[in-house]
Amino acid sequence: MPSLSLPYLTTTKTGICGYRRRVPDGIRDAVGKTEIVKSFESSDAKVVKLRHAEFHAGVERMFAQAKTSAGISSDLVFEAAVRSLTARGLPSGDANDKWSAADRSDAVDIVLADAGMRSLDELEEALEVAANGEQAKLRKVSTEIAIVQGTLSRPKPKLTYCLRLLLEDRARGRDTQREDWVRYERERKRIVSELIRKIGDKDITTVSRADARSFLTHLEKDRYSAGSVKKQIAFMKAMFDFGFHEFEHSGVNPWGKLKVVVAEDDDESGVSFDYAEVRTLLSKVAAINDDLQDIIRLLACTGARLGEICGLELGDVDLTANTISLRYNSIRRLKNKKSVRVVPVVDDRALAALGARIRRFEAAGRHAPVFPRYGRRNGSASASAALGKWLTKIKLRDPKAEKPKTTHSLRHTFKDALRELGVHRDLANMLQGHTAGDVASDYGSSELIDAKRDAAQKAWLLIFG
Template identity: 25%
Template sequence: MEHLIRKGARYYYRRRVPKALVEALDGKPEITRALNTADPSEARVRCRKVDVEVDELFARARQSGGLVQVRPPMEQTRPMSPANEDYLRRRDEHEEAQRTALCESDEEEAASWDKIAARQVRQERRQEFLRDVMTQIVSRVVASTARIDAPARFATPLTAPTTGAPGATLVEALAAWKRRRDPTRASINMMERVIEIARRSGMPLALTAITRQHVTAFLDSLDTLSRATQRSYLSLLKALFSACVSDDLLASNPASVVKLDAAKQRSVKARIPFSTADLNVIVSSLRNDDAKPSNYWLPLVSMFTGMRMMEIGQLRANDIKIEHYTDSAGKRHSVPFIYATDEGDEQSLKSQSSKRRIPVHPELERLGFVKYARSVSGEARLFPELKMDKYGRITSRYSQTFGKRLREVCKITDARKTFHSFRHGFKNALREGGVTEDVSDALTGHSTGSAARSYGDDYWPVRPLVEAIERVSYHGLECPPSDSHSRKGTTR
C-alpha cells in the first residue's frame, strides 16, 4: 500500500511533500506518522485515515500560500490540556526522530548504489585501457591499426533507446516495484538479491542503458543454480522492469522476450529427501531438554508435517488449535491442528497457497508437541529464542546452526540435503501412503494453479487431512522417547 512502511515490527505512514508546498509546510520535505500498530490490516486502515488528513493539509497549503503547520486539522481544533500538549510534543519529537532515521536509511542506500556505480565506471575504464594495450600489441604484430573492440557477443551497442525517464536507475526501479506490488519483506530481500546478481553480471545502473543482452548475461550468470531458482530470478527481473514500464521509467521491458533454454541441463540438482539412515542420525542428535526448544522441535515438526523452517519458527501458541470431525462410521473426533498463517505479528508466508492447516501427526503428539504448545501463553511465540534479523527472517540464525550440525555432527555432507529435505521426505511419505495429489498439496501448501482451488472454504476439510496425515510413516525410523524415562522408541 502506498505511503505505508514497516520498520521492525511497527508500521508508519510516510509521504513526500510536493516541492511547491515544502516552504508552506515549514520546510518539511516529507510527512511521517507513527501508526502505533504492528497489525498489517489495522495499519492499512489507519494509513488511509492519515492519507485523507494529509490530502486536506496539502489542499489548505495550496489555498493559503502561507505557513501551515504539519498537523492534522482535527488536532488543531481540539482543546489542548497540558497533558495533551505534552503528549503531542513527545509524539512530534518521536516522529521527527523516525523521519531522520528514514532519511539516513535512504542516504545509506544511495551511497551504496553510488559505490556500485563507481565500481562499474572503474571496471569500464580498465576494460578500455586493456583494449588500448591490445590494439598496440596487434598493430606491432600484424602491422594493423585496427582497434580491438569489445567481444563479438557485445558487437551490438549495449544501449537502449533513449526513451524513458532520463537518469532513472535500478534504485528508482526498485522503488517503483515496491509501490506497485506492496511486497513482503522476504520478497524485497529476494528482489535486492536479484539486482545485486544483475549488477555483478555487468548490467548497467542506468535503466535506459539496459538491453536484452544484459538480461541474457544475467541469466548466464545463474548457471550454478537450479532451474527453479533461475526461473524465479528471471520472473522477478521481468516484474521489476514491468513496474518501470508502468511508471514510464522504461519504454519497453528488456527482459520480456528472454527465456530459459529448455535444452540446457542444469548443473545443480534439486534438493533430495533424507534417507532413513540420515533421519535416524538426525533424530539421535536431538535432545528434548535442550535449552533452546527450537533445536529439538523444528526438525521433528518439519519431518511429520512438511512445514517450511520459517513457517515453524514463527508459530505462536494460539496457532495450535483443536478441530472436530466425524469419520465414515459416524464417530466424532477431536484433533489438534497447526495453522500456518500470516495473521500474527512478524508472521509471513511464501504465497497465498501456503496458508493452511495441518493435523498434528500422532507421533508428534506422542513426543509432547501439543503439551509443549499448551505450556506457552496464547499470543506468545513457541520459540522465543529465535530472533528476527534486519531482513525480517526469523530463522536465519537457526538455519546456520542446523546446517553446521548436519555437516559436522551428523556427518551428512551431501549439499543437496538441507533442512528442506524434511519437506521432500514428507511429500514422498504422502505418495507412499497413497494420498491423492490434491490433499497432498493442501497439506504442503503447494498450488496446482487450478481454478477449482479457489472454490470452497479458506481451509481444506478436516477429515481428509487427518486421514492423510495418519498414512505418513518412515519405515525403520527410530523415534525418540516421549520423555527422559521412556525406552528407545519403536519403528513405524
Template identity: 30%
Template sequence: MKHVQKRGQTWRYRRKVPEQLREILGKGELVAPLGGNEQEAIKRYGRVHGAAEKTLADAKVRLAEMLGQIPQRIVTPLDRFAKTRDAVKALGFDPEADGSEAEWFKRSAVAERLVAGRATDPKTGYPVDMAPEETALISALHSGLGRAPLPTLEDAKRLYLEDRARRSNSSELSRKKDQQRADRVVGHVVAALQRNPVLTELRRADARAVHAHMLRVINSPSTVERYLNDTRAIINHALKEMDLGHIANPFMGLEIASANEAETAKDRRRSFSSTELAAIRARIDALSRAPDLKHLWRILEGTGCRLAEVTGARTVDLVVEGELPHIAVEWHEGRRIKTHSSRRKVPLVGEALEAAKAALEAAGQGALLFHRYGGDHGATSASAALMKHVRAIVDDPKAVVHSLRHNMKDRLRVAGVPKATQDMILGHASGGVGEDYGSDEARLRVATAAMKAAASLEKPLKRMT
C-alpha cells in the first residue's frame, strides 16, 4: 500500500502534495489515521486513499481553471440569468424582491451610474457597444429579473453529472469518462435537432429524429440503445430535480429499430462449449506472462461474476477460510456497482476458491486483489488481455469473456437451482419484494449449496456438450 507509515503502534496515511497544488490546498501533505494495527490499516486504506485521490484531483481541476486550461463552457440562457442574478445581489439588492418605489429609484440610480459616460444611440438614447451581460444587468435593475428561463438539455447534463459525481465520490478519471460520454450523447442530440433544446419543448418527433440520426451515424443498435438510455436518464433527472415532473420525457418507451431488432441478449452472447473452455484455460496457463490472468479467469468461470466485479475487488472482499468462502461484491471508491441487486456475496467453490487463495497470496499486503487491473481502466485492460486468448481459440463474435456468465447460468439451470437463487448468485434483480429480506448468512448458505450442486454436475454437462 502506497503512502502508509507505521509509527510505534499507529498506522497512518501520509502523502506529499505536489508543489504546484500546495498553494491551492494550503498544505504540503495529506495525513490521515489508519488504525492501531495492520488489519485496521488494510480495511481503512481504500477509503482514505480514495479521499486523498479526490482531494488532489479537485485541486488539479482548480489549478487548470486558474491557468485557463478548462474548455470554454457553453453559455445557456439559464447561465446568463444566474450571472445576472448574482450581479444584482453583488450590488446590494435582493434579486427576488419586487421592490418598493424607493428601491426602484435606488436601483435606477445605480443603473444610470453604470452607463454614465457611455456613447448612446442618437435615435433611441440607449448606450451602444455594451456586452450582453451588461445589458442584462441594466435591464434587471430597471425592470427586475423576471422569470428564470426554462432549462435546456445542456443544463440538464450538467446537473446530472454534478449529482452523479457527488453521490459516487468517484475518481477524477471516472468523472472525466462520465463527462465525455455525456458530452458525446448530448452532442448527438444537438446535431440531430440542430439546437440545444429546451426540455419543455422536446416532442416525440424530436426523439424519433435523434434515434434515426444515431442509427445513421453510429451504425450499432446496441450503442444507440446505451446512448438513448443515457439521454433518458439525463432528462428524467432534470425533470425531477428542476420541478418539471409534469413534463413527459419523449424518449421513454422509444423502440430501437434495427435490422436485428428481434435479437435478444441471449442471442448476442453465447456460452462456451466445454472444449472451448478447456482450450482457452490451457492457453492462458501456458502463454500468460503473469499468473494473475490465470487466477482471474478461474474466478470468473467459477463464480459467474461480471469482469469489473472481480478486477475491482479488494483483498478484504475475499473470505477463503471457514465454512462459507466467498467474494463480497460491494461498492467502494475504486469501483461502482451496476445495480442494487449486484451487491451480494458470491460463493467460492472448487477451482475458483483455489484461484482466489492464490490471488490473495500474490496480492500480499496490497489493498487490491489484482493490482494490475484494479484502476479505472482495469476491467478494460483485463478484457483485452483475456480476449486475445479467447479469439485465438474461438472466432465467433458472440463468444466473449462475458460468456462465462452464460456458462454459470447454464450450470445452475441444469442443477435445478431455483431462478431466485440463480438471480441472487449472478446479481440479477428478481423483482420480488422478499429478495431484500433475511440475513446475508442465510442467503450465502443457499447460494453455496447451489454452486456446489452446479459444480458436481460440471463433468456430466461437459460430456453432454
C-alpha cells in the first residue's frame, strides 16, 4: 500500500490501517475515554482514505462539542453554583417564590461580598482580565448571581449532562472504587460518547426516533453481537426515562420498542437439528462452495459460532495439536471475553481441509483468512445468508416455522450431545465459550485441552456415528 499522510493514522505489521488519538485531559470525562482507537480493517488506500475522512471528522466534531458542552461546561458550573447557594441559605432556583425582589438584591450583595467584591461592575472587570484558573472561580460567582436574580434556569438536559446526573444517582450508596462500578461507568460513558459522535451532544428532548434508529443501525453494522446491541439500546432507554423524569419532560422516549435484528449465526432460539439431520446436511454439501463446505463441517464438529469460524486466521490453526484458537483478531470480534478459547477439532475430514487451506494460503502470512470469501467485514452475514438458502433448498429449514432452524442450530445440537453424554456443565461451557465461572477457561493448558478433546470426540461420535 502506498504511504498515506493522514492525521493519527496507524498501520499494523500486516498493513491494516487504523486511527489512534489521545483525548485531551480537559474533556476525558465528557468523552468517556482516554484514547480514541479504531481499526479501518483494510490496507487499501482508497478505502482507508474514505473511512479515515468520515471517522476523523466525527472525532473532531465530538471533541469540539465536548469542549463547549461537557467536562468544563456550563452545566457543571451551574450545579456547583446551586450547591454553594443552597449551603448558604440563598435563592438557588427560579421556582423559589418565597424570595422577594428585595431579598434577591440582598442575596446578590452577599454573593459579591463573599467573593471579595463590591459591585457587579467590579466582577465584570475582573472577568475580562482573569487568567484561566481565576476565571473559572469568577464564572461560578457570575452564575450564582444570575441564579439569585432569577435570570438563569437549569441548563438544557444534554446527553453528557443527563449521563452525569444518572451516574451520580446510581452511584449513591455504592463504593465507586470497586472494579464493577468503574467498569459499569466506563462502559456507559463509552455508549453515550459513541452516540454523541454520531448525532452530537443534543438536548435529550430533541433526540428523534430517526436518531435512535440511526444509532441502532450503526451498532448492528459495527458487528456488535445482538445481545450487546440490546444492552446498549436498553441503557439509552433507561437514561432517557431518567432524564425525562428529572427534567419533567412528557415526550415519548425515542428508544422504546426498537427491534434489534438477530443474525442467523447469533440465533437465540435454541432450536437444534436432530443427529440424523446433521448427517443428512453433511452428505449434501456438494451443492455449496468449498469455503462453506469446510465451514459447515467445522461448525458441526466444534459447536462454535458461525462468526468465529468465518473469522479464523491461518495462525489460529494448530495442526500439531489439532486445535483452533478462537481469539480477537483483525477479521472479527468475539461475543465476549469468555468466547476466547482453544477448541479441539475432532473430525478427520475437517482437519484435512484445514491442512489443505494452510498449505494453499501460507504465503499470505499467519494473519491471512482461512476462508477468503467470508474472512472479512460482514463476511459471516454473507455466509449465513448463503447457508440459510441452502438449508431451505435441502428441506432442513422451514422459513415459515415459528422458530426456523439455522446454521446456529448446529451449535445447539452439539450442546445437546454434550448434555446427553453427561459432560460437566463447566467443561461444556469452556468448549462453547459460555461463562464458565472458571479462570482456567481462558487458557489452553494441556490437561484442559485433553478434557475438551475427550468430550468433543464423544459428542461427535454421538452426532455423526
